[in-house]
Amino acid sequence: MAIDAEQVRRIAHLARIGLAADEADRYIGDLESILTMVERMHGVTTAGVAPLAHPIDVGQPLRPDRVTETDQRDAYQADAPAVANGFYLVPRVVE
């Protein structure tokens, strides 16, 4: 399974993982060997088999429409990297 630097850069960007140049080289090799192993899957005949997302065949339970949560902002923001006036802060986003 061949994978090139451009593909790794694209995936890393989709996943927002910053990669230094030497790291990118290493991940190319790693991903190639992982994907080669994964390709063994293609030896299995799956024609007519439906994909399985959940191992147990049960339905989704529904929650009654009631408010059960109270304001926990202080607790939730206690370990936040940057907050002001109750807002979470990030570098300026340009629309």
Next chain:
Amino acid sequence: MNMPRNGFPDTLVTAARALASGDFSSHELVSDCLARIEAGRHLNAFVSVDAERALAAASAADRRPADERGPLNGLPIAIKDIFCQTGVRTTAGSRMLENWRAPYDATVIERLTAAGAVLLGKTNMDEFAMGSSGENSYFGATRNPWNDRHVPGGSSSGSAAAVAAGMVPAALGTDTGGSIRQPAAFCGLTGLKPTYGRVSRWGMIAFASSLDQAGPMAWDADDLALLLNVMAGVDRRDSTSVDEVVPDYTAGLTTSIRGLRIGLPDDLLGDDVGAEVRATVEATRRVFEGLGATIVPVALPTALAGVPAYYVLAPAEASANLARFDGVRFGHRCADPKSLEDLYLRSRSEGFGAEVKRRILTGTYALSVGYYDAYYLQAQKIRRLIRDEFLAAFTQVDAILAPTTPSPAFALGEKTDDPVSMYLQDVFTIPANLAGIPGLSMPAGMSGDLPLGVQLLGPHFGEGTLLTLAHAFQQETDHHLRRPGAAA
């Protein structure tokens, strides 16, 4: 009764009996555990030791009136650092959460606490449960108490090492592809991955949501039954937890196994299984036959394709589950981000270790445009084949006997440069996660100074049968009574 050191028993059931008859107090027992944790620091089994609160909880348990005592009153338990717990940091073995304090308790933490358990601290683990050796922790590798040049297995590495070293009678782990069973096998313990949906995932930091399941690790089946009684049951906060009756697993332990049918899958005993492991499975089979069980061959032709399927599905789910670690609301944020993009890229690059990044990249690739059908959907189809083969097998047999791992614990550093050879460690454990069925690993032999385990697999919600079989086996054999160093 097994009393290895200082006169304190090292299983929950025996300790509970001794506490009840007043041989010692929970405070004394917990103090001894804390001393052993301290003495075993080089094993790096714990990320955080919660000594003060543990001693306070032990004293409270000692003072608790008899009629208010839960089934785990005063019993020390260690928690894999993937479960959210208030009052102590919850790291998932990651720099990303190095200093994160969860504002809530996981459901299993609530249940253990309500049953009177004394929680000693948080055990080391492969970062975000991604690993099979315990070497992928930001807080350093955990060592195997049987031989500290070897790995304890992973990802529940610290839990396995803590129990095996006698620091604590039992610990919680999680198992996404073998992370309870493989370290249990490497450390001479009995460990159970319950049916998917048996135990609530609320408050358990997700790796791969459709595969993750919490379970107990201890020396023997009796302790697992005691813990599972407390842990199991539906939770309205976890949509995937199943509203299925929870039997009394302890009461079911002594049920006769005579007449039970145990499947032996040739598909899982091929050439890649080492001679020692094969011999161990064979010996185990003879014990069960001697106990009156019938051994029948079963076919699991797709099971070995589980590894490639798993290494698509688990990373795919993980790539989304770990997107929330973005340096905005909690967790690691890089210094002086220049832009939003910079904030994301550096926070995540600095916060995650190499294996986590590898899996996020693999999963992102598998889900991306042009690859989804060939990778993700094909893996899900294989998942169905594997599950259906198990369901078919369980119309013929009550349980399946298989190896837990291809070999005993390997040396530290042996596989760190080769991710794929590390992944293949999970070849026998992964099928149960894909199928959502319960799996139990129990010690069944030795390879030099290192233990060997075998695995029992059961139908959905068939934990009771697995525990009964393991209990019967352990009544007949003494593998579960071996302790590190004792043989040397």
Next chain:
Amino acid sequence: MSQWETVIGLEVHVQLATASKIFSGAPNRFGAEPNRQASAVDLGLPGVLPVLNEAVVHMAIRFGLAVDAEIAPVTQFARKNYFYPDLPKGYQISQLDHPIVGRGHLDIIVAGKDGDTVKTVGITRAHLEEDAGKSIHDQVPGLTAVDLNRAGTPLLEIVSEPDLRSSAEAVAYLRELHAIIRDLGISDGNMNEGSMRCDANVSIRPRGEEKLGTRTEIKNLNSFRYLEKAIEFEVERQQEILEAGGRIKQETRLYDSERNETRSMRSKEEAEDYRYFPDPDLLPVTITPAQIEAVRAAMPELPRARRERFVQQYGLSTYDSRMVASDHGTAAYFEACVAVAGDAKLTANWVMGELASVLNREEKEIGAAPVSPEALGTLISRILDDTISSKIAKTVFEIMVTEGGGADAIIEARGLRQMSDSGELERLVDSVVADNPDQVAQYRAGKTKLLGYFVGQIMKATGGKANPGQLNELLRARLDGDT
């Protein structure tokens, strides 16, 4: 007629009016202090899990039934992956392959030169998803402030077929949807607060061409007017480009209401790869025929049925019926009003005329009208029983709006009761005929338009209180008969 044909499809996001959020027990309310109603689940803290709110499922089924759509027997949630500060988990829980509402359709009324026409607009699907939070760019200098109160608000995204051919059709479609969701009680539809938001996919093609042109997606259309303006701007922009030999770039554009233009969104420049996959935290939701029937049995009357009923029951014209029956609030007001007033046509005129202009002037919803429907009904009934003229009624109505009080009290207090005493009116007619011999002569010579002059004289003398019908009759009899 232009050589270009406009093709529009709308994606409408409707915030559902539940008590709690779609996947958490946090309150679903507008306007709280930042992050005070963002629960652990809404914030995507480690270890949390979503649980689906049953009310959103019921609301989606209600909507599906209202547009004659297929309701999925099994519906599934998926994760849509992208990074943005107001998207806490790094993915949005949405639906892709098995949306809860399948193909349906909606009839809209398009006003044209030759009267109204009914057009059927295809609805491709409607699916459930969670709303994101808000990024605020002017709160802290140099930084973006993130408020996640809105995160996890239930949304129903309604996707139309590209069946709309003009900004007017797009607006008519959006108005009909707005009316329906309010009738169904599934949303307040408040566009100012973002309860209903609209994205428009706009393209143009040469008339007669089958193939669709390259489309742009315009975001941020939070009023009917902006929808209309943005489409008009965008169509013109695309025409200019194509007529100059250029090509349309497929892109996301933002409508800037202050400058009345659309512009490319830089943050959306790169092609997204959302990597949808089934959400492993949420199991498939099964919807049984019995559940659907239970919802159907509790369906309220919808705009189309109500319009037909108003024609049948009240004898309104289709035009009047469309005007008063389309909107839930207006229809309710009309029905309460006509119950007191008695005359449907006159009531409809008042609701569409005087009342509408007051609401417009005071920027009020009909639910907050300054005059109750019963009070207006009483006023109208005073026209019908000849207590006051229509003209005086307008004066009375204005007093009711500005000073309050009932029609009868105002009429009495101000002495506005109209003069219908024929003896008194005859005396007035006599005196005006006597005082204006020249005009009488001209009238009788054939200049009958002078009748208005005599009416005016008498109205002036009575302060407008003379019963105009009766007065006309008396004047005619006097002028025409007495030769």
